[in-house]
Amino acid sequence: MKKHVLLVDGMALLFRSFYATAVHRNFMINDRGVPTNGVNGYMKHLLTAVQTFEPTHIVCCWDMGSQTYRNELFQAYKANLGDPPFELIPQFDLAKEATEELGIVNVGLKGFEADDCIGTLAALYQKEARVTVLTGDKDLLQILNEHVTVALMQKGIGNYKQYTKALFEEEMGISPKALIDMKALMGDSGDNYPGVKGIGEKTALKFIQTYQTIDRLLENVHELTATQQKKMQAGLEDLKISRILAEIKCDVPLSCPIDETKMNINPERAASMLRLHQIKGIEPMVKRISEIEIS
Numbered sequence: 528m529k530k531h532v533l534l535v536d537g538m539a540l541l542f543r544s545f546y547a548t549a550v551h552r553n554f555m556i557n558d559r560g561v562p563t564n565g566v567n568g569y570m571k572h573l574l575t576a577v578q579t580f581e582p583t584h585i586v587c588c589w590d591m592g593s594q595t596y597r598n599e600l601f602q603a604y605k606a607n608l609g610d611p612p613f614e615l616i617p618q619f620d621l622a623k624e625a626t627e628e629l630g631i632v633n634v635g636l637k638g639f640e641a642d643d644c645i646g647t648l649a650a651l652y653q654k655e656a657r658v659t660v661l662t663g664d665k666d667l668l669q670i671l672n673e674h675v676t677v678a679l680m681q682k683g684i685g686n687y688k689q690y691t692k693a694l695f696e697e698e699m700g701i702s703p704k705a706l707i708d709m710k711a712l713m714g715d716s717g718d719n720y721p722g723v724k725g726i727g728e729k730t731a732l733k734f735i736q737t738y739q740t741i742d743r744l745l746e747n748v749h750e751l752t753a754t755q756q757k758k759m760q761a762g763l764e765d766l767k768i769s770r771i772l773a774e775i776k777c778d779v780p781l782s783c784p785i786d787e788t789k790m791n792i793n794p795e796r797a798a799s800m801l802r803l804h805q806i807k808g809i810e811p812m813v814k815r816i817s818e819i820e821i822s
Contacts (some may be wrong), residue, residue, distance in 0.1 A: 530656035532788065533582035534648055535573060537589045537633070538641045541622050541664040543680065544568025547614050554614050557779070557805035560616040566622045567806050568684075573626070574812040575685040576661050577790070580678070581819060583786040584656065588644040589619075589635035597772050598640050604772060607719045616624045621804060628800040630793040636781045646670050646777040652785050659686075666710070669775055671695050671703035700736045708741045709734075711770035720772045723762030730755075743769065792817040 545565030549552070553563035577585065591709045597604045619790045623633050634644050645667060653674035660667055663680045671677055679686040695703050712731035714722025722731070738744040750761055760767075794817040798810050 530584055530652075530785065531580070531582045532586065532648075532652045532656045532658050532785065533576065533580050534645045534652075534658060534660045535576070535585065535587040536641055536662035536664060536667070537569075537587045537626070538662070539680070540572045540661070541565050541569045541579050541618065541662055542615075544572060545612075546617065546776065549612065549614065553597070555807075559804075560806065561611065561617050563618070563621065563656065563804060563806050563817045565615055565618040566804075567809065569622050569776060570625055570801075570806065571684050571812065572680070573629075573631075574809070574816050575702060576678070576687075577792075577816050578812075578819070580659050580661075580684060582634065583790055584652075584785055585790050586783060586788050587623075588648070589623065589633060590641050591635040591639070591640050594638070595640055595643075597640075599773055601720060601768055603719055605719050607716075625629070625806070626794055627740040627805075628793070628796045630791045630796070632783065632787060632788050634781060634783050635815060636779055639776065639779050643776040644781060645778045646775040647779040648775040648783060649675050649779060649809060651783075656785065666706075666773070666775065668695055669703050669706040670744045670777065699732070701732070701739070705735050707741060707770065707774045708744075710773035711766055714765075714769055715773070716740040718772065720769045721762075721765040722769050723758055723766050725758045726755075726762070 544567070548564040555564040555567055556562050592728055616699055623646060626633050634648070635636045635641065636644060642664065645660055647820065649670050652658050660675065660677045661680070662677065665679065666675050669689055671690060673692060677690045679690065681688055699737060701709065709731045712723050712726050712734060713728050714720055734744050748756055751759065794813050794814065797813045801809050
């Protein structure tokens with residue numbers, strides 16, 4: 528059987544899990560005073576995905592601090608997000624510990640985002656394996672190709688919209704790589720980069736459907752309305768920096784040989800860790816996953 532790598536966006540799983548219960552202030556604090564709600568949900572998402580996709584290999588990718596090369600390029604990048612909630616902070620390390628005790632490799636590199644690590648590993652592993660990316664972040668759709676699928680988490684646990692390159696192109700009318708130029712034009716309020724002021728998602732998509740790339744759009748800018756031409760002219764510098772910020776780097780200098788990522792759940796180590804930190808309801812899932820035979 529051909530290798531199948533599951534690349535997990537650990538940040539997306541943990542944030543989604545934390546906020547799903549934090550809204551009711553259900554932080555599941557253990558006897559050491561450490562909240563575990565995010566880790567509890569994270570583990571459920573992770574183990575459910577393993578059961579669903581049955582990968583032969585698996586890696587979990589993480590941000591390593593809030594500052595990356597994107598902040599050096601554009602100081603306001605993600606500046607609107609603020610600090611994470613107090614109750615979430617200790618759960619970053621706890622989630623990584625839980626992942627490691629399962630027998631799953633954690634990957635992250637200072638100065639880069641989890642998305643960049645995922646893009647780099649996908650580019651590396653697709654040479655010898657089928658790759659599935661598990662995330663809630665639509666930005667990762669830009670790395671879709673014939674060998675890489677993106678499973679976008681939907682509401683609830685175990686619900687995914689699985690994007691192939693063909694499905695993306697059918698829905699959007701552009702190539703996955705063209706999503707970078709589309710995002711550069713429209714900007715991103717979540718990541719706090721501007722795009723071209725006055726160009727929204729619908730117009731940005733229409734431009735890329737028509738011209739395929741920003742370069743071809745600029746070559747034919749005379750075909751736009753007078754108002755659109757003014758917007759493009761005024762926003763050229765913001766457009767340039769936004770394109771750099773929108774693109775996921777697929778050449779991050781990290782090393783994680785595929786042979787070191789083989790799926791090998793360790794139920795005893797995981798159970799011991801879960802009991803130590805009083806993360807409840809996960810042990811039966813670990814046991815079931817550990818019994819899956821991976822060819």
